[in-house]
Amino acid sequence: MVNAPSRPLLRRSFLGCLASGAGLLGSATSWAQAPRATAVTPSVLQVVDMSESQIDVSKDFLIGARAAWQDLNSRGGIRGKAVRHVVVEVDGSPQSLRSAVDTLKAQPECLAVVGSAGHRAASQLATLLQREMPDVAHVAPWLHSQPLEGQDSTFGIFATRQEQISHAVKSLSIMGVTEVGAVFASAAERVSYQGDLEQAAANLKLKLKTYVPSSTLQALATELRPDSPRILIFLGGTPELLQFSQGIEKQAAQRYIVAMSDVNLQTLQQLGVSRFTPVIATQAVPPVNGNQPIVRSYRETLNRLFDEPPTPQSLAGYLSARYTQEVMLTLDGGLNRANLLQAFARRLPLDLGGFRINPDLRRKTPAFVTQSMVGADGRLVG
Secondary structure, X not given: OOOOOHHHHHHHHHXXXXXXXXXXXXXXXXXXXXXXXXXXXXXXXXXXXXXXXXXXXXXXXXXXXXXXXXXXXXXXXXXXXXXXXXXXXXXOOHHHHHHHHHHHHOOOOEEEEEOOEOHHHHHHHHHHHHHHOOOOEEEOOOOOOOOOOOOOOEEOOOOOHHHHHHHHHHHOHHHOOOEEEEEEOOHHHXXXXXXXXXXXXXXXXXXXXXXXXXXXXXXXXXXXXXXXOOEEEEEOOHHHHHHHHHHHOOOOOOOEEXXXXXXXXXXXXXXXXXXXXXXXXXXXXXXXXXXXXXXXXXXXXXXXXXXXXOOHHHXXXXXXXXXXXXXXXXXXXXXXXXXXXXXXXXXXXXXXXXXXXXXXXXXXXXXXXXXXXEXXXXXXXX
16 A cells, blocks of 8 residues: 555556557557458447546546447447447547547548547547537547537536536535535646536535645645635546645544545545545446446446456446447447437437436436545445
């Protein structure tokens, strides 16, 4: 067990070096899931941001998606055809996303773009695809906001950041909360999510106090005053949250950290968190130890195909692929890009083995959000 806060950041850097050293950024990589592709082999394309700030999420998301596509092909694929899973790794830059779109343009057999991750890359890709390739469905990206007006070919299935925040804060309302703190891991997170947080706080009639580090997150935590909000909504990744929680340890006041779905509680538990501050994570997927049929299927598939522990992020990747597969199976006509886009455009609700999906943007039903917690004693609950 290594408790130094720099350890996860080094892991990110190491994985990032592997990705760039292999020459994968901005290029297509076909994982060995099916026989060698031919001109008529149907495919799906997945764009994943492997930059240093996103690799923790994207790596697990990709593992879950790979498991789902490999499992599908082992059972005969779609209509007896294996579906080729093409992965394009990007570094989050406009140039790498531009290269991803060019890769898609060179693959007319590609049926859809599925499971784009992380959030910023998925959001930028949605804009590029709608402008240049609106005939291609962009399915189940790891988006933390609703698709913008006019992005009719993007079909999100996960709870937005606003929905996650609202769920998390409402669950703590019994404590008589009137003010919450918003802790941004960096200026970039503030730019991305300040508006969402302000809107969520306004809807719940809560005062919002914002914190952005001027040096380190650990230093920011030590600067909190006794009258600072007891509930702190954290916008950042797992390594950043670890640093912040270790600074909180020096505070005498009891606080609760509410993290969002990009934070991996299992990793946080292994690395160690503050002895005094419970960490609650909102999840846009069911608990990975849940008993829903889709979650049991995920755990069985992951255990059979990969030596990886279950995480909410890889479950999300698995669900993105499984949702795509279910819609593919409903096609009446040919298995092609136009028919698949039309099928998704119906935005029909679906219960995917206990994970309820309603991709209709006018939906009135609550989004699927759950919560898990690492208590002050280090135990994982939920």
